[in-house]
Amino acid sequence: MTTINSLVQLQDIDSQLMNLKELQGDLPSKVEDLSFRLEELKSSIHAAKTRIAEIDAEIRQLEGHESDRRTKVDKLRDQLYLVKTNREYDALMSEIDHLEEEIDTEENRELDLMQEKEQLEEQLKFDESQIGELDVQLKTQAGELEKRVASSKEEEIRLSQDREEILPTIESRFISKYDRVRQAKNGIAVVPIVNHSCGGCHSKITPQHETEVRKGESIKQCSTCRRILHWINTA
Ligand SMILES: [Zn+2]
Structure with missing residues (x-):
């Protein structure tokens, strides 16, 4: 699995954990x-x-x-x-x-x-x-x-176990980046590109930047909000 896919999964787990906390209100x-x-x-x-x-x-x-x-x-x-x-x-x-x-x-x-x-x-x-x-x-x-x-x-335990499994698959420098952005951006560090824009702050993403994100070979961030961008393959 590529780093970006792992980060997307990590974000998904962390968002679910956040929702559980919110349920406790x-x-x-x-x-x-x-x-x-x-x-x-x-x-x-x-x-x-x-x-x-x-x-x-x-x-x-x-x-x-x-x-x-x-x-x-x-x-x-x-x-x-x-x-x-x-x-x-x-x-x-x-x-x-x-x-x-x-x-x-x-x-x-x-x-x-x-x-x-x-x-x-x-x-x-x-x-x-x-x-x-x-x-x-x-x-x-x-x-x-x-x-x-x-x-x-039960759900929290399951999610935490998933989290533990996914963490070692990501280089620690990317985890630090992820944690930093997540902390600064209300828990959301990884967002998809939607309509050529950042799914977090809606800033336009240049075509070249989008192409790089689509390749998924390296970690690319939104130049405005610094969130990590990924591409949802709808095809
Ligand atoms: Zn952004």
Whole structure:
């Protein structure tokens, strides 16, 4: 088999492989995207739960302090009846005021924490409802992808084997040329001459150039797009 015939076959195999990939469409990236969002949600849920536990612990601690301080205030108020001088009275009063200020501050802190907790719980409820939906979507699309991949797997294996068989029949310099053009031209490196024009970019091919391509003895490229040209013998 001539080099150009091998290249035509290689192109045919590679085009079929490309079609198989296209059949999978954007499913792989959708599945990847969904998995990513699912992971993000899970970590956001985890962070919210951790924060809620911290808040609960801090609220319990604040409530403990508060009840200690209230007991102290009650005791100090009882002592107010027993004091003998104004100075002692003022000292007790200022201690009571100080404790009550602390109680106020802690109560405000507690309110802030409760508000934060409420917001987190709302977010958590939303995230958890989302996670269910995402999970269903992911399973459906991953299942669909798996089906498509499985159905094209056999064909892909067959084509890859054909490819392996054909590669050693082509000189490596032509394979590099083929790969370079294919990369630059959306996967199509070998095109037929159609109506004296390049089948890829439709530039006119000179009669002399066409004759050389028809002979098929050497590798000829379109002078405009650099695709490798071949001749389809319709006779
Ligand atoms: Zn061209």
